[in-house]
Amino acid sequence: MKFGKIAVNDAEGSLLAHSLQNGRLSFRKGRSLSRADIEVLKAAGIETVVAARLEAGDISEDEAANRIGRLLAGTNVTANAAFTGRVNLTAAVTGLIIYDRFAIEQVNLTDEAVTIATAPPFDFVVPNQIIATIKIIPYGLSETMLADCLLIAEQAKAKISIASFTEKKVGLAQTTLPGGKESILKKTSDVMISRVNGLSSCVLFDERIPHTQHDVAKMVRAASTRCVDILLIAGASAITDRRDVIPAGIVDAGGTVIHCGMPVDPGNLLLLGKFDDMDIIGLPGCARSPKFNGIDLVLRRLAADLPVTSGDIMAMGVGGLLKEIPNRPSPRSSDINTLPSRPRIAGLVLAAGQSRRMGSINKLLADIDGQPMVSHSTRIVTESEASPVVAVTGHQADNVAKALEPYDLTIVHNPHYAEGISGSLQRGLAALPKDVDGVIICLGDMPKVASTVINKLIAAFNPVEQRAICIPTWHGKRGNPVLLASRFFDEIHEISGDVGARGLLGAYPELIYEVEIESDAILTDIDTPQALENIRSCW
Template identity: 25%
Template sequence: MEKIRVEDAVGAVLVHDMTQIIPGETKDARFRKGHVVQEEDIPVLLSMGKEHIYVWNQTPGLVHENEAAERLAKAVAGPGLTFSETKEGKVNLIAKHDGLIYASEKGILALNTLESIVLATLHNHRPVNKGQKIAGTRVVPLMIDEKVILEAEEIACNFNEPLLQIRPLQSYKIGIVTTGSEVFHGRIEDKFGPVLRAKAEKWGSNIIGQSYASDDVSMIQDKIREHIRNGAEMVFVTGGMSVDPDDVTPTAIRGLEVEMVTYGAPVLPGAMFLLAYYNGIPIMGLPGCVMYSRTTVFDLVATRILTGERLTRKDIAQYGHGGLCLECPECTYPHCPFGK
């Protein structure tokens, strides 16, 4: 710590908060601990009665907490992110647009194992809105050895993807095939269609058509093909997803010679979910819970596919940890553990 004249303090780092009192207006810290004194600060400090201030000795090889936080933020941030104002040695990462968080859990762990490095984020694949804070970074000491920052920057560069990014949901053309003889023959009203239309609209996609099929394998297959011929880039197939003998939807989808990802998911609600790819086009078999539960495995999977991600069986299996919905009286998703 060093005592110097205010006029000689440009570039120096304050070691404590400095309070400014303006009678009838304010009494608050005008300059915070760690602030780097600028030329324009000199008249303000003098007006506060400060002719001398205490600052950190400038030591080669040390980086101030503000600069360190800014360098960390830039090292981990990818597309879709911007930065808050640097304040008290901390920088927040902010979503530039709506979308899903894609976070490298291994990369975040690698950074946080470095001494004095702090990177705190929201969960991977969480939906976020433009302007939302998704992460914060800082270092613990006021001044940190630059070697640590350089190591952190190198770690971030060694990953194929940015450690943090926001991927927007793309607009897909979607077809719906609603199965079940009771709906096909008009004995009951379809309840699935309105739910799926509302979700697709919320996600920025378009339902280009909805067709109906009885519990007949060939008819279900024909309806799926028809939507694809009409330009569907994704198909939702509802109903007939359980293991009852007359529930033939999984059989129909498999019979299209699809690339089957999974029939079944370790998520409740949504255990009977099906995901397959037909000539690269995602086909989802949706269990009945999608119709009446506000959030299910469908919300977790469909949004990731809408970012352009191609999911694997392992991706679905990983939902088991955090895949239990507590079915709260008032749903607060995504502000809850579900799908995390």
């Protein structure tokens, strides 16, 4: 790959290394310079640009990131579409991140151009949470370098997966001594039941027993007969030795003490044991606290069917000082999303128009390869990462709705469709969940726009980085669909007539991000009988 100053006349096809601002000219870094761009630059008096040019044997940053992302995405992990050389891996389920730290380090040591950042191993994650990101630093890699990186990742088994929680039957027993406070026992029960419920499991019983070796042994055997998967025992006094009441009771019942104590604070006095197939945790005093502590490190792994050995507990010491992390959430905390999440982008299909320029037919119902045009356009949206999807009907609403029956979406009707597109936009936005981060507005008469286009726009979307309006382009020409951040929804509700959201593009040029697309399908809507025949002939 070549990088440096290039004469504007020679820059067609190059990737702009730095953003350019010159009067009304605004080109962002990474833009692939088209012939039209070259003319704009020359008209602005710009003679040279700093740019990158891929050579034979090179591969683009996005393709390199995509290939690494696909290789690293393991069980219950989704590799999102690359944008600016970055692929985010997101969790598909609630569970724990698992990967081989050494394997990830081996990939990072391959070359400075390839970087992988991950959340800590065994972190608790929820669906759509970003758990890792692959970033290619330059604008391209050589095929040889990429091949080396992929080989090392494959040989090192660098997959990143999510171990999902499975429903466990959990028993809770608390030992008591004379003079013990019921309020303390109740608080332990409330906190531990909440902790267990947050791991997709349930507490079968919550019982009190005398603080004796005999009664602990009796409880262990009884829990096993009740098919308990995990038995939690909270002692009236702390476990300070393998010969203490709770570990001695486990051994007396015929069980095994796997480990006594852990290099985690809070949580030092935790005990791990086993009776047949039942796991046993002797709870430390921090069981009464809902804050993240050593109990969570062990209980979460057991709930995700991950074995916990004595060596595993000993290895928890690095990063095991938790006292200075007051904000670290418990599983049921409203702040569980400590890691960034993939934005939730809804899809909106506008299918209400009257097709005035088509004559007597409704173009949305016109047959293309055995299906109505609107069926093709909608299928593309439902196959993309946009979710949920809402379609707005108007003209011949029943027939259009019937064409959309095969798809997982919500249909809303705009009775005032003849007044223009703004009403359909407003009806569609009103039907979206309140927590969406944005919406991708798709036209029902653009059946050749691929779902990958929608995914590229979603990958580009980042309001924090001034990418709140994402527009696809082909050789510098803007097309559809358009992705808008939710911050603009109120403004759309104020517009009227047939102007759509065009006014936003002029009002917020600094928030627009153009995404170059490889196909001119983003420019092709079907408005005339000739356009319909053309698309039928080349389908």
